[in-house]
Amino acid sequence: MIEYRSVGKTFSGGNAAVADFDLVIPSHTTTVFVGSSGCGKTTLLRMVNRMVEPTSGQVLIDDVDVASRNPVELRRSIGYVMQASGLLPHRSVLDNVGTVLRLQGVSRAETRRRSLELMETVGLDTALADRYPHQLSGGQQQRVGVARALVTDPNILLMDEPFGAVDPIVRDELQAELLRLQRELGKTIVFVTHDIDEAFLLGDQVVILAKGGQRAQVGTPADILAAPANDFVRSFVGLDKGGRELHVEERDGVQVVVDAQGRATGVLKG
Amino acid sequence: MRWIGNNTDLILGYLASHVWLSIVPTVLGFLLALPIGWWANRVPAVRGVVLSVGNVLYTIPSLAFILILPGVIGTGFLDPLNIVIALTVYAVAVMARFASDGFASVSPAVLDSARASGFGAAGLALRVELPLAGPVLLAGLRVVSVSTVSLVSVGALAGVDNLGRLFTEGVFTGNTAEILTGIVLVVALALVLDLLLVIAGRALLPWSAGARRVRGGVA
Ligand SMILES: Nc1ncnc2c1ncn2[C@@H]1O[C@H](COP(=O)(O)OP(=O)(O)OP(=O)(O)O)[C@@H](O)[C@H]1O
Ligand SMILES: [Mg+2]
Numbered sequence: 001m002i003e004y005r006s007v008g009k010t011f012s013g014g015n016a017a018v019a020d021f022d023l024v025i026p027s028h029t030t031t032v033f034v035g036s037s038g039c040g041k042t043t044l045l046r047m048v049n050r051m052v053e054p055t056s057g058q059v060l061i062d063d064v065d066v067a068s069r070n071p072v073e074l075r076r077s078i079g080y081v082m083q084a085s086g087l088l089p090h091r092s093v094l095d096n097v098g099t100v101l102r103l104q105g106v107s108r109a110e111t112r113r114r115s116l117e118l119m120e121t122v123g124l125d126t127a128l129a130d131r132y133p134h135q136l137s138g139g140q141q142q143r144v145g146v147a148r149a150l151v152t153d154p155n156i157l158l159m160d161e162p163f164g165a166v167d168p169i170v171r172d173e174l175q176a177e178l179l180r181l182q183r184e185l186g187k188t189i190v191f192v193t194h195d196i197d198e199a200f201l202l203g204d205q206v207v208i209l210a211k212g213g214q215r216a217q218v219g220t221p222a223d224i225l226a227a228p229a230n231d232f233v234r235s236f237v238g239l240d241k242g243g244r245e246l247h248v249e250e251r252d253g254v255q256v257v258v259d260a261q262g263r264a265t266g267v268l269k270g
Numbered sequence: 271m272r273w274i275g276n277n278t279d280l281i282l283g284y285l286a287s288h289v290w291l292s293i294v295p296t297v298l299g300f301l302l303a304l305p306i307g308w309w310a311n312r313v314p315a316v317r318g319v320v321l322s323v324g325n326v327l328y329t330i331p332s333l334a335f336i337l338i339l340p341g342v343i344g345t346g347f348l349d350p351l352n353i354v355i356a357l358t359v360y361a362v363a364v365m366a367r368f369a370s371d372g373f374a375s376v377s378p379a380v381l382d383s384a385r386a387s388g389f390g391a392a393g394l395a396l397r398v399e400l401p402l403a404g405p406v407l408l409a410g411l412r413v414v415s416v417s418t419v420s421l422v423s424v425g426a427l428a429g430v431d432n433l434g435r436l437f438t439e440g441v442f443t444g445n446t447a448e449i450l451t452g453i454v455l456v457v458a459l460a461l462v463l464d465l466l467l468v469i470a471g472r473a474l475l476p477w478s479a480g481a482r483r484v485r486g487g488v489a
Contacts, residue, residue: 088384089402090402099387103387
């Protein structure tokens with residue numbers, strides 16, 4: 001469990017990115033921070049592995065304040081995936097995947113074995129093992145990023161717009177892959193995106209953020225769609241212009257569900 | 271040609287000392303410039319100082335520098351140490367700028383991600399920043415190595431044995447073969463050292479050779 005307790009962050013220069021933020025992130029589920037650019041998503045995410053230190057309040061992992069943990073050890077125990085994959089350009093794919101194992105002093109042979117295993121887990125051809133990152137496609141680089149984050153089997157996985165820089169088709173693929181992985185692995189995932197559809201697809205708990213890290217609404221996708229907290233949320237999730245409204249049309253006794261553009265999307269059962 | 275045949279021992283002796291007088295300042299200058307360049311890249315004020323001190327040092331004529339040193343540090347007048355120290359100072363002056371640029375060329379996103387993966391401060395500097403600065407460091411090292419080989423010759427005027435002696439003696443005695451031998455050997459030495467650096471770069475920075483090929487292929 002990750003817990004934010006009245007967390008605030010004011011950057012030098014007096015810019016208050018986040019103020020008085022509270023949240024509980026249950027273990028073994030995916031929580032998505034979603035909001036427009038500059039609302040404080042990355043700032044909140046990076047407080048978990050002490051890449052950002054809060055200026056007030058506390059972040060706790062399993063009831064232990066992260067401020068009391070050694071930052072380097074803490075980071076090695078948490079997987080982190082970022083938008084631009086952040087792979088080391090001077091190391092092969094296999095070495096990139098095994099980076100944290102080597103930092104933890106795991107032997108070369110064992111690191112190699114586990115890295116190859118992880119490449120398979122995330123759907124990467126092991127023939128790519130000896131390439132350098134710049135010799136991979138964007139989608140493959142993101143898979144390497146995910147493999148690197150998972151190689152130590154961490155309990156927590158932080159993902160900062162990991163699929164933001166790939167084309168929509170690869171993005172769909174990577175999202176499906178993440179859902180499959182999460183069904184198998186049951187990690188505590190904190191995921192950042194500005195795409196509400198991605199948030200609803202991946203999130204067990206969705207946190208909609210307004211400027212300054214304000215919680216606009218927290219809940220399951222169904223909760224939020226059923227009862228948007230205010231106009232900001234209604235507009236952010238696309239309920240205001242009827243974009244998410246579905247209706248039913250009868251065809252020969254079958255109830256067909258049709259979306260706002262008039263496209264048939266399925267049939268109603270029960 | 272006959273002159274060369276009769277003086278091989280002399281020539282080889284000069285060549286050997288020229289090699290050492292070139293390599294030692296280049297290596298020392300490189301090693302000293304690394305921490306200076308790293309620090310300069312961190313602190314803009316330090317970078318300013320490093321760049322201007324480097325410029326000023328480089329305007330001191332090398333012969334004057336070599337001749338003044340004994341008075342400043344108390345070495346003997348004909349001591350090869352004078353050349354080693356003077357050329358090391360020049361090497362640092364040039365190399366620190368390259369090192370600073372090299373560390374500045376490392377992508378901040380890569381550093382950030384490495385820190386988030388759990389690299390500590392030392393691991394980050396030695397295993398991420400240093401290798402990634404490698405291509406620029408190599409470029410600097412090649413400049414320093416060539417310029418050091420040619421500067422060593424100046425030491426001959428201060429009475430230190432090296433290939434430069436072949437020019438000074440050759441001019442003094444009107445021996446063209448001796449002058450030509452000196453010039454050819456200095457140029458050859460500079461080229462050989464440069465080639466060794468390029469080969470070492472290929473071996474140590476395979477990822478960057480690959481990156482260049484790929485970029486070239488796309489362009
Ligand atoms: N190191 C920093 N120094 C000063 N201000 C910062 C720093 N990092 C972030 N900020 C500011 O804090 C606010 C929140 O930034 P943050 O990166 O958390 O936003 P975000 O929601 O992740 O945005 P995006 O979707 O564009 O990534 C912004 O106003 C940003 O300018
Ligand atoms: Mg962000």
